[in-house]
Amino acid sequence: MKKDSQSNISHSRSRNLYLDVAKGIAIILVVFGHNIQYGSFECNNEDFFENPLFIAIYSFHMPLFMLISGYLFCHSIKSYSWSQNVKSRFTKLVLPIIIWNSIYLFIMDAHKNIWEGSDIPLGSQLVSYLGAIWFLWAIFWCSMASLVVHRYFNDNIIAYVSLGLFALLLPGVLGISLYVYMYPYFVIGYLFNKYGLTNKIASLGNKIRVILSLLLFGAFVGLYMSYTKEDYIYISGTGIIKNLKQLEPELDLHQLSIDIFRYAIGLIGAICALIIIRVTYKHIGKNTSMLLGKIG
Structure with a gap:
């Protein structure tokens, strides 16, 4: 029994290192x-x-990264309560965004005042708060959505x-497109783990x-x-209903086709990357694996 327990712990650590390596590679990308x-x-002309x-x-x-x-x-x-997860997500994701963005905006505002004699418009500050480090916001909102469905709908796939x-x-x-884009991958990763796939x-x-x-x-x-x-x-963003401002809502099939294509290549590409990393990460050297794991 003790050997089995140690084997499970070792397997868990190996799997966690593999995922950390994958996250590290995603960050490098x-x-x-x-x-x-x-x-x-190429930056100037896109x-x-x-x-x-x-x-x-x-x-x-x-x-x-979101998977x-x-x-x-x-x-x-599985390990923590609702309130503990909300608190953890807030302190690990939202607080760093607020702190670092506040520091950045303070420095930028000081630079504008000292060197250019002007202020940063409030609208630009708001956009910075909503847009900067957007992937942390995406993880936060996807986590909150998953917590709600887990608690009130028992992880119902529908x-x-x-x-x-x-x-x-x-x-x-206001960045909603990015969160909408990331949501399915986060949920798929969550359900993949939940059902032991x-x-x-x-x-x-x-x-x-x-x-x-x-x-x-x-593919x-x-x-x-x-x-x-x-x-x-x-x-292209998201939003498959057009003409909302004219109060004549209409399904945008072209936008829907773009969304489906984007979700498909993102999911398939991410799975292919995980396959490559899974096959190769044990052969890239312990030090390299540890370094990539720390980055992740």
Whole structure:
């Protein structure tokens, strides 16, 4: 019994390291993508949107991060109470946003006053608060949504889907599009852990897993070849109901097709990345794994 317990602990630590490595790689991809965007002459004319490497990174790197975040949040829901989880999410996500953004805005305001003799408009400050470190806001709101469905709807999948569909109806303003985009990946990661799908997939034969992996990689390549500038969340946003301002709501099928495509390539790309990381992370050296784990 003691050996089995130690084996389970060792397996858990190995799995956690694997996920930390995956998060570390996702963070590095974020930095690399921003380097392509801001570190080249392409930034001024937005040609970076057509950069093949930029497309590859931005098609899946944030979905990957949110899948892992949702997967790990399942452990928190199992281990802590409602109030403890709300407090933890607030202190670990919202407080850092408020503190760091306040420091940033104070420095920027001081710079404007001293060097330019002007103030930062209140509207710009609000946009900074809502937009800066947006992925932390996304994790927070996705966590809150999952907590509500877990507590009041007993993790009913229909409730999760209904909430996601309702979010798609919302106009893409004040960063809402980014949260709507991230929500399904967080929920999928959470449910993947809740229902133990990792172990079920591991129980499949090697041949079946290889075939499924090849199909996923083929699907990702096909979707990648079809990716256009319009498919970026930053370009097309979300919100499948148009003409709301004119009080003539109409379903925007074109926007819906973009959303479906974006969700598909994000999910498939994230799964492909996890497969590659799972296969290779034990062979990249202990020190490298530990470093990537600390980054994650």
